[in-house]
Amino acid sequence: MKNLLFLFLSLSILLSCTNQKPVNKYDLSISQHxxxxxxxxxxxxxxxxxxxxxxxxxxxxSLSFLIHKNAQLQQVEFAGQKVDYQLNEQFAPQTFGAKLIENMEDEEDYKNAAELKINLPAPVKTGEIFLKYTLTATDSVEKAAFSHEYLAYQVNGFVGEKGVFLSPSYYWYAEAPGSQPQFDLDVTIPENLYIVTQGKLIGDSVSDGLRQIIWKVEYPTDGIHLVGSHYEIQQAKYKDIDIYTYFFPETQELAPSYLQACQRYLAMYEKMIGPYPFSKFAVVENFFPTGYGMPSYTLLGSTIIRLPFIIYTSLGHEITHNWWGNSVYVDYDRGN
Structure with a gap:
């Protein structure tokens, strides 16, 4: 039994949804967004x-970051002063800082990226950059497909009537490879939408037809997703942990079963592994096929959520990732 448990936990580490390397091998890092x-x-x-x-x-x-290749930059400042910059849409991942890619599979991770080079007035080792920009997110969710071999056609960025999905691989915020920043996130959306991400919900208010949602991520993380749609929310507790379902109206009858299952899994895994590392866990329904596990929540497509066996199989797997893969990261260079 102990050997089987060790094997299960080892596999859980390797199967994390996030695949960026957490150890920063590069000269430049970002600590706070x-x-x-x-x-x-x-x-x-x-x-x-x-x-x-x-x-x-x-x-x-000069500093070089990665940002979406179609970002329309309106303002770039260092320490409150405007500075010159260049956006290189044709940059080569192989030559950005240290070598970014180690095999051809990894190159796909940078298809949306451009190099943003910022020129500073004097040499510095640390400071604050301000960027203001817009970008469009139009990946096709109609072509999305999900299986163990093929993950959702790699939809990385979509904003439309169905909802919002922005992944770190869309480079919708500035990135320094290998960084593990913390995030403060303030999002304004139509009032009939909700936005979900990792971390803790700090604020949710509505005014003049718009909803303002504030999330805070107080722990280092290797990337942040922005997920939103027309959700109805149900909530439960396990000890001090908030458990949520963000489901579509037609899926609400399944919410109590998911909440109860989350309580059972958290109790079981805390006995096996140790204290749950986050303040919440949410099961979030997606408007295209996914089966992703991010820190403090899982994002499951509507078809997957409705499968009767998911509560007894995949849900527990996704909850386990909050210890292994989304809290304890893999050191790909040296091992753990």
Whole structure:
């Protein structure tokens, strides 16, 4: 039994949804993002203001980050002052900083990325950058497919009437490879939508037809997804852990079963592994096929959620990832 448990936990580490390397091998890192986001569904538009803090191993007069190749930059500032910049849409991942890709499979992770080079007035090792920009998110969710071999056609960015899905691989915020930043996220959306991500919900208010949702991620993480749709929310508790279902109206009858199953799994795995590492766990229904596990929530397509055996199989697997893969990361270079 102990050998089987060890094998199960080992596999759980390797099967995490997130696949970026958590150990920063590069000269530059980002420790904190403060993101203010507005969503326009009709125009498939994302408007972003991003204050982020960087650290560099070497003092320099230029910094290079990754951002979406179609980002329309309106403002770039360092320490409150406008600075020059270049956006290189044709950059090569193989030559960005240290080598980004180790085999051809990884190159797909950078198909949406461009290099944003920012020129500073003097050499520095740390400071704050401010970016203001817009981008569109129009990946086709109609072609999405999900299986163990083929993950949702890799939809990385979509904003439309069905909802919102922005993954780190869409580079909708500035990234320094290998970083594990914390996030403050302030999102404005139509009032009939809800936005979900990892971390803790700090605020949810409605005014003049718009909803403002504030999330805070107080732990280092290797990327953040933004997920939203026309949800109805049900809630339960296990000890001090908030458990949520973000389901569509037609799926609400399944919510109590999922909430109860989450309580059982949390109780079981805390006995086996140790204290649950986050303040919440949410089961979130997606408007295209997915079976993803992110820190403190899982994102499951509607078809998957309705399968009667999911509560007894895959749900427990996704909850386990909150210890192995989304809390304890893999050190790909040195091992754990």
């Amino acid at each position: 403060k993101l203010k986001v507005q969503i326009n569904q009709a125009k498939h538009l994302v408007s972003v203001e991003d204050h982020f803090i960087f650290q560099s191993a070497k003092a320099g007069v």
